[in-house]
């Protein structure tokens with residue numbers, strides 16, 4: 001049930017919050033509602049540091065079955081999801097909120113149509129993450145917020161269910177999984193899982209900044225306590241130790257001229 005407009009819990013990146021999220025993560029497979037429910041409310045409170053969600057139009061790119069819909073609506077936002085996979089979209093019954101079946105690589109949405117555009121754990125599932133990020137910037141209004149979060153390839157969870165064997169190569173890890181389980185992994189290297197590094201997306205963000213399209217708001221490890229945020233400033237280390245990377249950008253109010 002939606003509690004539209006109820007106050008959002010102030011965000012505190014404490015160690016106990018990280019522990020709570022990790023405990024919920026351990027139940028991702030056997031109790032996905034518990035994990036994704038915790039992740040959704042944490043994401044709402046994290047985002048509320050940078051923007052007012054009440055009354056905002058929020059687009060969740062690759063939102064799956066809309067785990068985040070209730071949490072955003074409880075914060076007073078108007079939630080819409082984009083998801084290309086019909087099975088994912090209806091995995092919990094009817095699609096949540098305003099849902100659109102489409103790819104984040106080509107959003108059938110007018111420019112500037114949303115106040116906040118987010119993608120949670122999606123960039124590593126598309127072959128061209130920069131193109132998806134460009135699309136997210138395009139559909140966000142000037143002054144609006146873009147939130148990108150993904151699992152970098154060299155993260156301990158970079159190979160998803162094939163981890164930690166992805167450290168020996170993605171194809172090899174996926175083939176090993178297929179031999180042991182008699183089926184390809186859901187997150188299959190080169191088909192539904194691609195290596196997306198922190199460095200790669202930071203290069204994209206810097207270039208978008210140089211073009212005057214976005215302003216940098218924050219680059220943080222999603223689940224870490226505040227004192228560990230500095231790992232993001234260390235190239236190499238951040239690929240492994242961020243676990244899940246977040247880039248938050250504000251869309252420029254005055255697009256640069258040609």
Ligand SMILES: C[S@@+](CC[C@H](N)C(=O)[O-])C[C@H]1O[C@@H](n2cnc3c(N)ncnc32)[C@H](O)[C@@H]1O
Nearest residue numbers: 062063064085088103104105120121122125126
């Ligand atoms: C790991 S799930 C993340 C779901 C949700 N965002 C979350 O954090 O709980 C990855 C999602 O990305 C979706 N996806 C894959 N390719 C996509 C694309 N080209 N555009 C948008 N979403 C895509 C998948 O179908 C899946 O629902």
